[in-house]
Amino acid sequence: MAEKITPRGVDYSQWYIDIVLNAKLADYSPVKGCMVIRPRGYAIWERIQAEMDRRFKETGHQNAYFPLLIPMSFLKKEAEHVEGFAPELAVVTIGGGEELDEPLVVRPTSETIIWSMYKNWIQSYRDLPLLYNQWANVMRWEKRTRLFLRTAEFLWQEGHTAHETEAEAVEETMKMLEVYRDVVERHLCLPVIAGRKSEAEKFAGAVATYSIEAMMQDKKALQAGTSHFLGQNFGKAFDVQFQTRDGKLDYAWATSWGTSTRLIGAVIMTHSDDKGLVLPPSLAPDQAVIVPIYKNDTKAAVLAYGEKILADLKAAGVRAIFDTDDTQSPGWKFAQHEMNGVPLRIEIGPRDLEAGKAMVARRDTGEKAPIEAVALGAAARELLDAIQKNLYDRARAFREANTKVVSDRAELLAFYGADQGEDAGTAGATGGFAEGLWCGGRDCEAALKAEAKVTIRCLPLDRQEGVSGKCCLCGAAARHRAIFARAY
RNA sequence: CGGGACGUAGCCUAGGGGCUAAGGCGUCAGCUUUGGGAGCUGAAGAUCGGGGGUUCGAAUCCCCCCGUCCCGACCA
Numbered sequence: 001m002a003e004k005i006t007p008r009g010v011d012y013s014q015w016y017i018d019i020v021l022n023a024k025l026a027d028y029s030p031v032k033g034c035m036v037i038r039p040r041g042y043a044i045w046e047r048i049q050a051e052m053d054r055r056f057k058e059t060g061h062q063n064a065y066f067p068l069l070i071p072m073s074f075l076k077k078e079a080e081h082v083e084g085f086a087p088e089l090a091v092v093t094i095g096g097g098e099e100l101d102e103p104l105v106v107r108p109t110s111e112t113i114i115w116s117m118y119k120n121w122i123q124s125y126r127d128l129p130l131l132y133n134q135w136a137n138v139m140r141w142e143k144r145t146r147l148f149l150r151t152a153e154f155l156w157q158e159g160h161t162a163h164e165t166e167a168e169a170v171e172e173t174m175k176m177l178e179v180y181r182d183v184v185e186r187h188l189c190l191p192v193i194a195g196r197k198s199e200a201e202k203f204a205g206a207v208a209t210y211s212i213e214a215m216m217q218d219k220k221a222l223q224a225g226t227s228h229f230l231g232q233n234f235g236k237a238f239d240v241q242f243q244t245r246d247g248k249l250d251y252a253w254a255t256s257w258g259t260s261t262r263l264i265g266a267v268i269m270t271h272s273d274d275k276g277l278v279l280p281p282s283l284a285p286d287q288a289v290i291v292p293i294y295k296n297d298t299k300a301a302v303l304a305y306g307e308k309i310l311a312d313l314k315a316a317g318v319r320a321i322f323d324t325d326d327t328q329s330p331g332w333k334f335a336q337h338e339m340n341g342v343p344l345r346i347e348i349g350p351r352d353l354e355a356g357k358a359m360v361a362r363r364d365t366g367e368k369a370p371i372e373a374v375a376l377g378a379a380a381r382e383l384l385d386a387i388q389k390n391l392y393d394r395a396r397a398f399r400e401a402n403t404k405v406v407s408d409r410a411e412l413l414a415f416y417g418a419d420q421g422e423d424a425g426t427a428g429a430t431g432g433f434a435e436g437l438w439c440g441g442r443d444c445e446a447a448l449k450a451e452a453k454v455t456i457r458c459l460p461l462d463r464q465e466g467v468s469g470k471c472c473l474c475g476a477a478a479r480h481r482a483i484f485a486r487a488y
Numbered sequence: 489c490g491g492g493a494c495g496u497a498g499c500c501u502a503g504g505g506g507c508u509a510a511g512g513c514g515u516c517a518g519c520u521u522u523g524g525g526a527g528c529u530g531a532a533g534a535u536c537g538g539g540g541g542u543u544c545g546a547a548u549c550c551c552c553c554c555g556u557c558c559c560g561a562c563c564a
Contacts, residue, residue, distance in 0.1 A: 013558070028556075087562070143489065143562065150563070203564095211564090223564060262564055293523050331524035349523055359523080453560095488564085 005339075007274045012218045013146075019268055020147045023277040023340050033145040033152030037261065040340065041148075043285035044264055045155065049135065051187050051282075052157060052259065055179045061131040061159060066113050068137075069104040074112035077237040081111065084204020088140040090152075106139040111205065111230070111256055114160045115238040122162060122252055124243045129172070130162040148265030149222075149488055156260035162240065162252040166231070169253035173229040176257040177210045180225035184259075188267050189280040189391040190214045191399055192224055193433075193483055195458025200445055206256075207231035213457045213483065215399040216269040219432040221457045221485035224266050230254035270395050271364075277341030278363055280391050281384040288313055288320040288380055289342045290358075293330045293349035305353045309346065309376060316377025318384065320346075338363060343387050344380060364390055402432030408472055412436060412484065416452050433457070433485050437478035439471035448473055448484070457483045 005022060006014040020026050025041030037045065053063070069092060075082045090106040093099060107113070118130060139153045159176060163169040177194055184190050192212035202209035206228040214224045234240070235251035244250050271278040281287050290309055294302040306322050313320035323333055330347070337345055347359040358376060361368040364387045371379045406412045416431045431454075438444070438456065449455050459480045471478045 011558090017557080032555075084563095140563075142564095144560095154564080156564080226564070258564080260564060291523095295522070296520095299522095326522095329522050329524085329526055331522080331526080333525085334523095335525045347523070351523075 005274055005276060008217065015274070016265075016269060017147065019272050019277055025264070025268070025277070026147050028147075031152075033142055035145075035147050035151045035153075037155075040285065041264060044267070044279070044283050045261055047283045047285075048183075048188070048259075048263055049157070051183050052179075053135075055183060056133050056157075056159065059131075059175060059179060061133045061161075063134060064132045065134050065136065066107075066110050066117070068107055070107050070110070070113045072103045072105055074116055075105060077112065078205045078233055080233075081205035081237075085109070085140075088142060090139050090141050107136070108138055108140045109256075109258075110134065110136070110138075110158055111160065111234055111254075112238070115234040115240060115254070118162050118252065119238050119240045122240055122242050125164045125245050127242065128162055128164045128252065129168065131159075131172075132161065133157055133159040146265070148268070149262055154261050156258050158256060158258045161255045162235070163255070164242070164244070164250075164253070166253050169231075169255050170229055173208070173210060173227050173255045173257070176255070177212065177225070177227040180227065180257070180259060181212050184212060184214070184224050184263070185392065187280065187282045188224075188263060188270075189388060189395060190224060190266055190270055191392060191396040193458060193460050194462075195460040195483065197458055198440075198442075198445055198456045198482075200442055201456065203228045205230065205233055207233065210461075211458055213485075214266055214270065215395075215402065215433060215485070216266070216488070217398070218269075219402050219485075221433065221483075221487040222262075222266050222269070223457075223487070224263060225257075225259045227257035228255060230256060271391050272341070275335075276339035278391070279341040279343065281343045281388050284341060284343050285319070286321045286340075286342050287318050287384055288344040288346055289333075289337045290320065290322045290346045290348060291330055291333045291337070292322075292324065293347060295350075298350040298353075301353060302348060302350065305373075306348055309348065309358060309373060312373075312377045313346075313380055316381055318344075318377065318380045320380075344383055346376070346380075362387060364394075399433065404432065404434055406434045406436040406472055406484075407469075408475075412448075412454070412472055413452055416454055416486070431486060433483050435460075435463075435481065435483055436472035437467060437469050438480045438482040439474055439476040440479040441471070441474065441476070444471060444473045453486055454484050455487055457485050457487060459483075 005018040008015045023040060024038050026038055027036045029036050085108045089108060092104040121127060135157045137153055137155050142150050142152055145151050161172050163172060181192055181194050184192055192214045194212050197209040197211055208229045210227045211223045212225045213221050216222055232251040232253055234254045240252045241249045242252055268277060290306050292302045292306045303324065310320055310322045334345065341363060343363045345361040352358050356373050357370045358373055359368055360371050362383060404415050406415060412434050415434050445456050459482050463481045467478055467481050469478050
């Protein structure tokens with residue numbers, strides 16, 4: 001009644017905004033383009049952080065922190081890099097009331113300041129590899145923003161590593177891409193395609209960029225994580241030379257890799273429905289909520305029953321809460337917890353108490369069934385696992401149902417239909433992922449983007465064997481297999 | 489940065505020159521209820537996005553600005 005969610009089919013963008021605001025994940029800020037991440041949203045980020053951070057440590061990385069402000073001159077040391085970021089830099093020109101000698105940029109990413117330090121820290125192959133990560137905020141002055149998906153300031157992690165050899169740096173690049181794939185698929189339940197970016201889509205300053213790409217419910221692609229092989233570009237730009245094992249000098253090889261709060265947007269857009277947020281149990285701040293139903297004469301007994309069940313759930317390792325708020329009706333609570341994406345709802349009333357059971361409802365499917373109270377802890381664990389699996393399977397089935405292999409231009413364009421304007425990208429629209437052969441030509445890709453707003457999302461790593469045939473865009477000899485899509 | 493839509497209480501909406509700006513939801517207090525967004529009574533809450541102008545009189549008409557959303561260009 002109070003909060004209304006615009007149905008996905010009516011207006012997908014508005015549906016997304018309604019979920020973010022009504023589930024109290026975030027709010028608009030007084031500063032244009034920035035967002036406030038509210039506790040319910042931040043709790044999700046903390047879970048993503050914890051999981052990522054654990055994997056980084058397991059793979060030998062250490063956390064550090066580099067400054068927010070970077071001398072403008074640093075950005076300019078790597079030509080492609082500055083060109084890529086120049087339009088979206090925020091620049092500080094006054095400090096302490098006085099004009100600064102050199103403008104400072106608010107970091108859009110930290111390659112430059114980190115490599116300026118690496119120069120001091122790396123003298124010998126014995127100093128390598130250097131495997132650092134930082135959790136930080138960055139700022140990119142975006143023209144058009146969307147909560148979580150694209151904001152002027154966002155939170156992320158950026159890994160920056162330095163290596164002795166090219167092979168080692170390439171290995172690191174792929175290793176971290178795999179860490180991302182694993183965390184995102186396992187914990188966020190987002191099936192992704194890992195691949196290499198085309199030249200047009202790669203990071204400014206990288207030799208090669210790799211990403212994991214997910215499909216949202218409106219069939220558009222969203223880049224969920226990125227890993228760059230930077231070659232010796234930053235090593236040379238910042239003069240990071242080291243003595244090699246055979247006594248010569250060489251420039252350090254670099255990688256960088258990042259994931260951001262955008263992942264929260266991806267989770268929302270992949271799993272949620274018209275009733276509100278749907279969260280994978282592993283990310284949900286509260287995994288189960290107990291809602292008591294009672295009249296005055298049964299209140300005490302029902303509440304006692306609930307406390308017992310709460311204790312059992314906690315003992316079973318379930319993050320559970322007991323909603324004893326007396327000012328709201330059960331029906332209101334049902335709707336509210338659905339809005340908030342709590343994976344399991346456990347209803348207990350006099351009838352359940354008498355039968356020694358509880359009604360358990362799944363957020364993902366809406367299924368509701370009575371379960372023996374004594375078995376509730378174990379049953380809840382199983383259900384949470386089942387939800388986690390179902391969300392992934394469901395998303396993967398959706399992606400597969402909306403992926404089409406195309407062999408020529410006409411087929412590709414037909415797949416994206418005539419709805420290139422108004423309805424492009426809304427649920428029910430045509431399109432999805434198109435898989436086709438590509439010649440590798442930049443013009444070919446640019447023309448497609450201009451014509452149909454479709455871009456090459458990546459060249460999937462596991463589908464490059466035996467590429468032979470014609471480019472589906474221009475008919476020339478193909479060199480790659482590519483995934484095409486409209487993208488966020 | 490271009491095109492469009494919109495800004496009236498925490499939220500949604502009415503009023504489109506003339507009494508004290510109306511209603512619903514929410515909030516607060518009390519009572520009563522509770523198996524899918526309950527009910528009654530009472531209360532608080534608005535410089536009508538901001539500024540300027542036209543007018544005897546502006547939420548209402550005109551101009552400028554700001555903000556949000558949508559579409560386009562750019563991007564994680």
